[in-house]
Amino acid sequence: MIDVLAPVEQEGTKAVVRNWLKAVGDRVAPDDPLVELETDKVTQEIPAPVAGILSEILMQGGEKAEPGAVLGRIRLEEAATAEPVAMATKQELRRVPAAAEHYSPAVRRAAAEYGIDPATVERSGKGGRVTRADMDAAHEAARAVQSSPAPVQETVPEMPPLGGRSRAIRHSPMRLAIAEHMQMSVSTAPHVTAVFEADFSAVMRHREKSRQAFAASGVSLSYTAYIVSACVAATKAVPEVNSRWFDDRLEVFDDVNIGIGTALGNEGLVVPVIRAAQDLSLSGIAAHLQDLTTRARTKTLTPADMRGGTFTISNHGVSGSLLATPIIINQPQTAILGVGKLEKRVVVREVEGVDTIQIRPMAYVSLTIDHRALDGHQTNTWLARFVETLESWPQ
Structure with missing residues (x-):
């Protein structure tokens, strides 16, 4: 046998x-x-x-x-x-x-x-x-029957059924595992969230100029590629964000292995990982994203594709939300980035010393941290560098 x-x-x-x-x-x-x-x-x-x-x-x-x-x-x-x-x-x-x-x-x-x-x-x-x-x-x-107290002899008004007719949807193993992982994370780490606003004007101009050249080489240039690249820049400013908490130490990783939350409809989500993102160009990041996203949606990812992440991005804005908080940390990591819906908003910008009202493509970005490992000043420094990278993208 x-x-x-x-x-x-x-x-x-x-x-x-x-x-x-x-x-x-x-x-x-x-x-x-x-x-x-x-x-x-x-x-x-x-x-x-x-x-x-x-x-x-x-x-x-x-x-x-x-x-x-x-x-x-x-x-x-x-x-x-x-x-x-x-x-x-x-x-x-x-x-x-x-x-x-x-x-x-x-x-x-x-x-x-x-x-x-x-x-x-x-x-x-x-x-x-x-x-x-x-x-x-x-x-x-x-056990529930054995431990339940003796019934109280009193009249209890009959409760009407909630919502009238209903149907039961049996939990899939994936949904049960996600639920257990999320509950464990909330129970393990004190979650704190900071929110900034990012202007995507520079990114949109660069993408418009570059997308045809990327497409000619078979690569789709998405906004997520810029977000991953900006995460790398921000992590260079605050390396402790790319870490894991232990009771006696903080393990800070040299490689920035970024997981991308990818929804699978009602089935749940998966988090494929771009490894050593700090060594990749924008083109390399875009190519890895395209491959992982395609295989996630065709259910051909392997366990190795989702192993070893040190930081996670939740691009929840693709489904329409402006802000989600707190976004639950993907344990045993110490932080997770949330990116809201990109939309045109009215903002005030100073031009030659005069305040002007302009319409810009804006998005709320949040960083949820494990407060055992990180403090507010580190969180805000990371987000400030992240936003600065996007808003000053070279043309």
Whole structure:
């Protein structure tokens, strides 16, 4: 037997078994897609490590897979052909009575720990299987009943249903992982947000002059490329923004690895990373952005594409918001930039000593910090350098 393992490198996020692409008894070849794992950042296919027959599925859909966990087992091709035992068909497997059902090790451990018969538990796994999450839910429900106080003998007015008719939308593993990560960040770090305003006039002029030349080389020049470049300049002024907090020290990174929050509609979002952005030109940043954004929206990113970020940009203005606060820090980083909607606004500008009213393309930009690691003067210095870089972009 050869074990099918969950990847060891997972960037600190919990993976959940999403779907088995093969059934017990199926013959597999090396690198055949075998099972899908999903985290808050990516869905990846785990390939078959060897040729053989899928003999056991140990973790069902919805179960959490820790790094290195055994997902299933494959009987080697030679062993499979040598054994005179015929494999059951999928139809025969479905007809196995409940009493003879094979439960995963996680479910069996939960049954022993909680004293709950898996056969009595409401099932949510693929094909009506019991998952560890089902066992945990049954245990919590039993505890709630045991710990609830005796009912008070009084008349309680019947509450009308909220909103009338409704429908339930089951949380996806990605949504649950995002929720857990966001709650952890808010609980871990004291969030403080500072807001500046940026004039994009210089950036718009440069982009208008340069976009055709970039397009001729196959690269789309987006405003985000300028924002990434300005982040690098601001981080040179305040390196501590590009850091990680420890109880006894602040680890300041030399490489500015910038994650770009990319929305996937109702499914959630992913954060692909531009590595060592301080070594890239505007053209290099634009090319990396185009590649990562395209692969994010076609769901072809790999875990490596989202690993190692030291700072994050949330360009929430692309969906219309002027300001969002606080934007939750992508732990274990210490800061996150928010960029609001770019729109024309009336501003006052001094021209030859006289105040004038002008129409300029403006956006609110915010920096949310972990106040354990950074203070207000560092935050404002970073934002001031960021805005200055955009507003003085060379033509």
